[in-house]
Amino acid sequence: xxxxxxxNISKIYGDLKALDNVSIRVEKGEWVAIMGPSGSGxxxxxxxxxxxxxxxxxxxxxxxxxxxxxxxxSLTDIRRDKIGLIFQQFHMVTYxxxxxxxxxxxxxxxMPDEEEALEALGRVGLRDRARHLxxxxxxxxxxxxxxxxxxxxxxxxxxxxxxxxxxxxxNENIVLGLFRQLHNEGTxxxxxxxxxxxxxxxxxxxxxxxxxxxxxVINENFGK
Amino acid sequence: MKNKKTAVxxxxxxxxxxxxxxxxxxxxxxxxxxxxxxxxxxxxxxxLFGLSLLMAGQAILGLFLxxxxxxxxxxxxxxxILGVCLPGLLIRLCTMxxxxxxxxxxxxxxxxxxLMGGFSLTGFFLPGSSQGKERKGKT
Amino acid sequence: xxxxxxxxLNLKRNPGRTLALVLLTAVLSFSxxxxxxxxxxxxxxxxxxxERLGADIIVVPSQAQSKVSFQDIFLQGTxxxxxxxxxxxxxxxxxxGVEKAAAQVFxxxxxxxxxxxxxxxIGIDPETDFVIRPWLEKSGSRGLKDMDVVVGTKVGAxxxxxxxxxxxxxxxxxxxxxxxTGLDSAVYCNMSTMKKLLSAAEAKGISHKVSSDDEDxxxxxxxxxxxxxxxxxxxxxxxxxxxxxxxxxxxSMITDVSSSLLAISRVILGLIGAIWGMGFLLLFLAFAMIAxxxxxEFALLRVLGSTKxxxxxxxxxEAFLCCLSGGFVGIGLACLLVFxxxxxxxMSLSLPYLIPExxxxxxxxxxxxxxxxxxxxxSSAFAAWRLSQADPGRLLRQG
Numbered sequence: 001x002x003x004x005x006x007x008n009i010s011k012i013y014g015d016l017k018a019l020d021n022v023s024i025r026v027e028k029g030e031w032v033a034i035m036g037p038s039g040s041g042x043x044x045x046x047x048x049x050x051x052x053x054x055x056x057x058x059x060x061x062x063x064x065x066x067x068x069x070x071x072x073x074s075l076t077d078i079r080r081d082k083i084g085l086i087f088q089q090f091h092m093v094t095y096x097x098x099x100x101x102x103x104x105x106x107x108x109x110x111m112p113d114e115e116e117a118l119e120a121l122g123r124v125g126l127r128d129r130a131r132h133l134x135x136x137x138x139x140x141x142x143x144x145x146x147x148x149x150x151x152x153x154x155x156x157x158x159x160x161x162x163x164x165x166x167x168x169x170x171n172e173n174i175v176l177g178l179f180r181q182l183h184n185e186g187t188x189x190x191x192x193x194x195x196x197x198x199x200x201x202x203x204x205x206x207x208x209x210x211x212x213x214x215x216x217v218i219n220e221n222f223g224k
Numbered sequence: 225m226k227n228k229k230t231a232v233x234x235x236x237x238x239x240x241x242x243x244x245x246x247x248x249x250x251x252x253x254x255x256x257x258x259x260x261x262x263x264x265x266x267x268x269x270x271x272l273f274g275l276s277l278l279m280a281g282q283a284i285l286g287l288f289l290x291x292x293x294x295x296x297x298x299x300x301x302x303x304x305i306l307g308v309c310l311p312g313l314l315i316r317l318c319t320m321x322x323x324x325x326x327x328x329x330x331x332x333x334x335x336x337x338x339l340m341g342g343f344s345l346t347g348f349f350l351p352g353s354s355q356g357k358e359r360k361g362k363t
Numbered sequence: 364x365x366x367x368x369x370x371x372l373n374l375k376r377n378p379g380r381t382l383a384l385v386l387l388t389a390v391l392s393f394s395x396x397x398x399x400x401x402x403x404x405x406x407x408x409x410x411x412x413x414e415r416l417g418a419d420i421i422v423v424p425s426q427a428q429s430k431v432s433f434q435d436i437f438l439q440g441t442x443x444x445x446x447x448x449x450x451x452x453x454x455x456x457x458x459x460g461v462e463k464a465a466a467q468v469f470x471x472x473x474x475x476x477x478x479x480x481x482x483x484x485i486g487i488d489p490e491t492d493f494v495i496r497p498w499l500e501k502s503g504s505r506g507l508k509d510m511d512v513v514v515g516t517k518v519g520a521x522x523x524x525x526x527x528x529x530x531x532x533x534x535x536x537x538x539x540x541x542x543x544t545g546l547d548s549a550v551y552c553n554m555s556t557m558k559k560l561l562s563a564a565e566a567k568g569i570s571h572k573v574s575s576d577d578e579d580x581x582x583x584x585x586x587x588x589x590x591x592x593x594x595x596x597x598x599x600x601x602x603x604x605x606x607x608x609x610x611x612x613x614x615s616m617i618t619d620v621s622s623s624l625l626a627i628s629r630v631i632l633g634l635i636g637a638i639w640g641m642g643f644l645l646l647f648l649a650f651a652m653i654a655x656x657x658x659x660e661f662a663l664l665r666v667l668g669s670t671k672x673x674x675x676x677x678x679x680x681e682a683f684l685c686c687l688s689g690g691f692v693g694i695g696l697a698c699l700l701v702f703x704x705x706x707x708x709x710m711s712l713s714l715p716y717l718i719p720e721x722x723x724x725x726x727x728x729x730x731x732x733x734x735x736x737x738x739x740x741x742s743s744a745f746a747a748w749r750l751s752q753a754d755p756g757r758l759l760r761q762g
Binding site: 322 | 517547707
């Protein structure tokens with residue numbers, strides 16, 4: 001059974017078809033990149049997969065359960081329990097320290113556990129920066145905190161939207177290294193990106209154009 | 225940061241004590257009598273003026289000697305209590321509540337002393353007030 | 364970290380923003396509390412004046428510029444004296460419809476002991492007086508012996524002390540409860556003491572005689588009209604029957620004060636309304652700006668699993684904490700001005716002014732605090748609603 005399956009989904013805004021009869025399948029433990037030019041429907045797809053929006057038509061199966069008809073409240077629960085989100089702009093709570101930012105995610109999921117949050121920060125190499133506010137961290141460090149926050153609740157799926165879009169090469173490599181590590185541990189990753197280098201790091205790339213799947217590319221160099 | 229907070233409090237105290245000193249010589253001055261004589265309220269005014277200058281001096285020292293700031297806050301707090309007790313309780317004022325010393329000087333001094341007392345007490349209990357310059361930069 | 368502390372952490376780690384919100388609410392509670400205390404004190408002062416007057420008609424010498432001089436003494440504590448023949452008391456009692464009449468004698472001291480201020484001395488006849496005596500009794504003063512005086516609350520002499528009036532030593536036997544009127548600045552004695560003081564004043568060259576052969580004088584006669592009699596008619600009858608005297612209906616005096624009070628109250632209430640309206644608008648704008656500034660933070664919390672209701676609760680809690688502390692600060696600052704400066708306020712308003720009882724003040728403070736918190740809730744409600752309606756996915760992608 002696939003972890004995520006989109007079956008003929010469409011998203012229509014007035015006359016505009018942001019997604020047009022798209023079907024994709026992501027297996028458990030797979031690392032998939034979604035690429036496409038602006039307006040190709042990447043963000044709409046990210047919203048639907050991330051339970052932040054619902055399709056106009058079609059089914060979204062997460063762990064075999066159709067979530068396309070769920071209420072906003074249920075979608076919030078699903079997102080909280082099963083999905084870890086990473087954004088291009090880092091998005092941290094500005095008045096909370098790095099460790100507190102990670103613990104916020106824990107709080108909504110279960111119970112805040114500072115030691116576990118510090119461990120998560122340790123995994124991304126930021127244990128010594130745990131007590132710093134976002135304003136005291138570099139962009140790369142902030143994104144690594146976001147990765148720690150995304151993985152703290154052991155989600156079934158990590159969904160990243162342009163995770164390296166605002167990073168320099170060094171930090172991009174650090175973040176991709178973390179994704180590789182997560183993938184090796186069996187975490188399913190979906191990365192939406194413009195960057196061919198980031199897409200090449202994934203096992204498979206789905207290219208969207210005009211709201212449709214234009215092609216799928218298997219990265220033959222993956223893991224080498 | 226904590227040192228900065230105590231410095232701000234000390235500056236507030238300095239400003240208020242100078243307002244008190246200036247006020248006691250102008251808008252908060254004790255009763256002025258037609259015949260040129262003065263009653264006991266005059267001496268209360270003089271004592272309060274001296275106390276205000278003392279508090280201003282302590283505030284200046286507290287500002288520059290960060291190491292002993294906590295002690296200065298305590299001194300200023302005691303001065304403020306004295307300032308509240310001085311007019312009326314320790315030194316008698318004129319008999320009528322409608323007189324200048326009772327209706328302007330005393331309440332004016334009370335307000336300023338209560339504010340200074342409040343600031344000094346806050347400064348005393350603020351964790352940074354006991355930190356001196358030698359601890360700067362450790363965090 | 365506990366998420367319940369999130370609002371507190373936000374306020375603590377954004378001190379500038381928090382201070383601005385607290386000060387804004389402090390202005391609201393300051394104006395509401397301070398203004399309401401002043402208006403309530405004026406109303407209570409009027410009530411006290413009505414109660415203290417206790418008479419329907421007051422007869423004063425015509426030379427006292429009728430009620431103006433009397434009103435100055437009664438309301439503002441102006442020191443002054445005027446006299447008419449005691450015969451007017453007998454004449455007043457003869458008028459049909461007069462239930463009782465009591466005379467008072469005024470004397471303005473030159474200088475009292477220890478301070479260079481003139482004091483209004485009022486001599487009463489404890490046997491017939493029905494105006495001051497109940498007040499004396501209420502304040503626990505046990506009669507007025509010879510050379511005993513009872514002082515108003517604004518006279519800084521304490522019980523047991525001695526006041527020197529025209530070189531006569533008077534023993535302070537009691538201190539009266541505040542009335543908020545000019546009576547608080549006066550000293551009271553019996554007629555026998557007053558006679559001695561008048562003689563002492565005479566010796567200093569201050570004459571109280573209305574004519575060379577009439578030494579028995581009074582300054583004011585308080586008249587209580589029998590039930591069923593028309594006060595206006597009795598007033599006219601007294602006016603016609605007494606000599607060189609004017610009869611004033613106390614109601615006209617109260618009406619004068621009442622209309623001044625109404626005008627001042629309106630101005631104060633108008634000011635409170637204007638400040639409150641302005642403050643509310645500023646709070647509304649502040650919360651709207653904060654909501655705009657924090658929309659990504661809230662979108663993030665939504666994405667992390669917070670419900671819309673929880674987010675609204677977060678904003679409400681922040682607004683509550685800011686407004687509650689602002690409310691306390693405002694009330695505290697108002698207390699620092701309204702109470703110590705009450706005499707100055709009273710003197711500036713020239714109206715009876717009596718601070719409400721502690722229970723009344725507590726209720727006003729509670730009301731001001733409630734109004735501050737309510738205005739915080741109301742002004743943040745729109746921001747909370749707007750934030751909860753925003754699309755988190757779009758906001759987080761926008762960056």
